[in-house]
Amino acid sequence: MAMNASLITPVLLFSMDSDQFWAAPTTTGGLKAYYQQYGSQVDNYQIELIHFKNEDAILRWQQSWQETYLPAIKAAEQAGQQAIIGFSMYTWNAAEFLDIIHQIKAQCPNVLCIAGGPHVQQAEDYLGEDPIDIIILGEGETSFQEILDTPQRIHWPNINGIAYLENGDIHKTPERQRRKYLDELPSALDVIDLCDAEGKPLYDSISYETSRGCPFKCAFCEWGTGAIGSKMYQFSMDRVRSDWHKIVNAGIKDIWLADSNFGALKEDLEKAQLICELKEKTGLPSSFATSWSKKHSPRVQEIVLLLHKNGLLPHYQLALQTLTPLALELSNRQNMAANKYEPIARQMAAEGVPIAAELIWGLPGDNLAEFENNLDQLLKTFPNLNIFAYTLLPGTEFYEKRLEYKIETIPVAGYGKAKGEYVVACHTFDRDEGIEGYFLITAHILFAHGHLIPLAIRYLALQNGITTAPLLRTLLRAVCVEYQDDLPNLDLQDRMVVYENRATIFTCILKNPLRLYALFETEIIRYLQDTNNGHLSDATRHILSLDYALSPRCGEATKANYEFNFNAVSSKAALDCLSLPSAADLSPETHQVLCVKSPGGVGTILKDPDGGAWLRGEIEYQQADIQTVKILHPNVKPTQAIQ
Known part of the structure; x- marks a missing residue:
């Protein structure tokens, strides 16, 4: 049936940001720009970009749907037109978009629903289960244009790179070849308003x-x-x-x-x-x-140093993912040798580059014992360490081999396939070990990545004979017991509940820093004594006092003076460079008073431990006697401590 040119057909393209970022809708904007340049029915369509910042924005849109969009779609349908809705689907928005798709199709069953993006490349998981008519496989611009030009089902077999149901069976058309000359794609910025x-x-x-x-x-x-x-x-x-x-x-x-x-x-x-x-x-x-490139080449190093010099580098991350040989093999990865990445990490840390390594817990081929060894090794080598739980995603090799590797999963935050699945067991670790791994990485996220006790953790990791993983889990269990009454709606004995609610726990325990750090000191000193490392107790107390002064804070920005009975400036500089403070640094003969500026904002600006380093306290260095101590960077050890 030919389109009725007397009425403009609505095309609604939906996109949504992740929780942390508010960015322009460049994915759906690219589709609109491409169709406006190459489509044959441009005058017959009104393509609107609907971009959500978060779930609250979806709730506000629901009213517009009832008042504006639903009547427009009904009017188009009465005029013989078929309205089109399209969704750019990623892990962070799939659950919300599936809800919207079900809602729209329930009220407008004849609307043509198109889905694309990384999260729906396993079309079998959606077609027939969710009311999606067409899934675009691979690059979407040309497929989207051809669908709009020929939306009738009779034409679908002629459109490469799509999947749809045909008589109850999934039909996939021939693969669409990737575009080699990307400048043929018009810029999404041509159709997106960037300013009000x-x-x-x-x-x-x-x-x-x-x-x-x-x-x-x-x-x-x-x-x-x-x-x-x-x-x-x-x-x-x-x-x-x-x-x-x-x-x-x-x-x-x-x-x-x-x-x-x-x-x-x-x-x-x-x-x-x-x-x-x-x-x-x-x-x-x-x-x-x-x-970043998975290989640290001289070019990569030049780029990193250039961006850092110009204040444009929030972090440089070496994506190691795992150091366990079998996990690397099954993941089709080959990391650089330790004797190559260790000097890179130390050199960049010494130059003040915010370098980090990345680990993933839950990969098939890994196990908790080797993961703990990997964690200890990297804590000694990198000033920052980002650890992620492995979420099984559609369209990946592990997803296809889940039976072969005996992969067991649980739904992410209760959303099932829409937001992926936590891997909690496989052929190389059982379910209890898998969940204990989640508990361990929760402890690291809270205490190290959240910048609560990063210096104390590093100080102990650099010691011979201390394994940090048992200590981290001990601290988290103590926190769960101490704060259970503060969080009555959470079962803090359930390790996955603790993992999924780490942001709530983080903001709760920082409401009273004195209480929290007293707990840290008690548990860490007990652990040292139980592991025959009691001789480190006094030095560890010193480092903990520095962590306390520099930790993120609730409330407004503040400045406060902190007294230290050791050389806190020199000790911090050594640890920032991944070195142990000297005996002289930790001697109680030194007395320092340091002014720490804290930006505050925990619970308002910062609601997640992932941003702990962004709102940590900073030492304001002052003139000491006649000589001014110039700190070029926290990793550069000053020539004279502030006495």
Whole structure:
């Protein structure tokens, strides 16, 4: 049936950010821009981008749906048109979007529902179970354009790269070949309003891709497989330069790259130079983040140091994922040898570069004992360590081999397949061991990553004969007992409840820092005595007092003086450089009074331990006697401590 040109057909494209970021809708914007340039029925469609910041925005939209969108779709249907809804689906929004899809299809069963994105590449999990009509497999721009040009079912077999139900069976059309010349894609920024009527930026950040593809085929990841593909293609520098000028001219403060391996391509250095030039001329962007190349090449190091020098590097992360040989083998990964990454980590830490390593708990082939050894090794080597729980995602090799590897899962936050599945057991670790691993990484996230006792953990990790994993779990169990009455709605004896509610626990325990750190001191000293390490007790108390002074705080920004009966400045500098403080540093003969500036904000600005380092306290160094002690960076040991 030919479309009725007398009425504009509504096309609603939905996207949603993750909890932490408010970015422009570049995925759906790219679809709209592509159709406006290449579509044959442009005048017959009204394509609207509906972009949600969070779940509250969805609730507000529900009223608009009833008052505006539903009547428009009904009117189009009465005129013989078929309205179209499309969803850009990722792990963080799939549950919410499935709810919206069910709602819309219940009220408008004839609307054409299209879904695309990494989370729906396993079409079998959705078609027939959820009221989705078409799933786009792989790159979506051309498939989306062809669907809009020929939306009738009779034409679907002629559209490559889609999946749909045919007589109750899933039919997949031939694979759509990836686009090699990315400049053929119009910019999403051509159709997205970046500023309001007063010229103020509408978004905090932009998620931007300068390249597509990933040369690695990690079994746990959607990159390199599924919607992304293995060969890397990139946009021209002219295109990148034009878009980045638009972004900074709009006043958007952060650029987050969606590239899989930044630094792997020789042009990436030129991109880094461009972003630094923009920062120097305009003051923007404020920060620039990306997923780094899995290989630390000289080019990568040059880019990292350049961005750091220009204040654009929130972190540089070495994606090790695991050090366990079998887990590496099954994951199709091969890490650089320890004798290569250890000097890199120490050199960058000494230069003040915020370098971090990444670990994943729950990969098939791993086990808790080896994971604990890996944790100890990396705590000695990297100033920062990011640990993630492995979530089994559709479209990955491990997802396809879940029976072979005897993978057991539980739903993420109760949403089942919509938000992925926690891996709690497989052929190399049982369920109790798997859940204990979640408990361990919760302890690390709270106490180290949340910046509660990072220096004490590092100090003990650097000692010979101390294993940090049992201590971390001991501390978390003590916290669960101490604060159970403060959190009566949570069963803190359930380890997965503790993991899933770590943000609530974090903000709760920081309401009274004195109570929390008294508990830390009691439990750590007891642990040292029980493990025949009591000789470290006095020094550990010193380091704990420094952690206390620098920990994130509730309330408003404050300045406070803290007294230390040891050389706190020199001890912190040594630990920041991944070295043990000297005996002289820890001697009680030194007395220091340091002013610490705390930004506050726990429970308001900061609601999650993942951001602990962003709102930690900072020492304000002062003039000492006649000589001014200049601290070039916290990792650079001063020539004279402030007495």
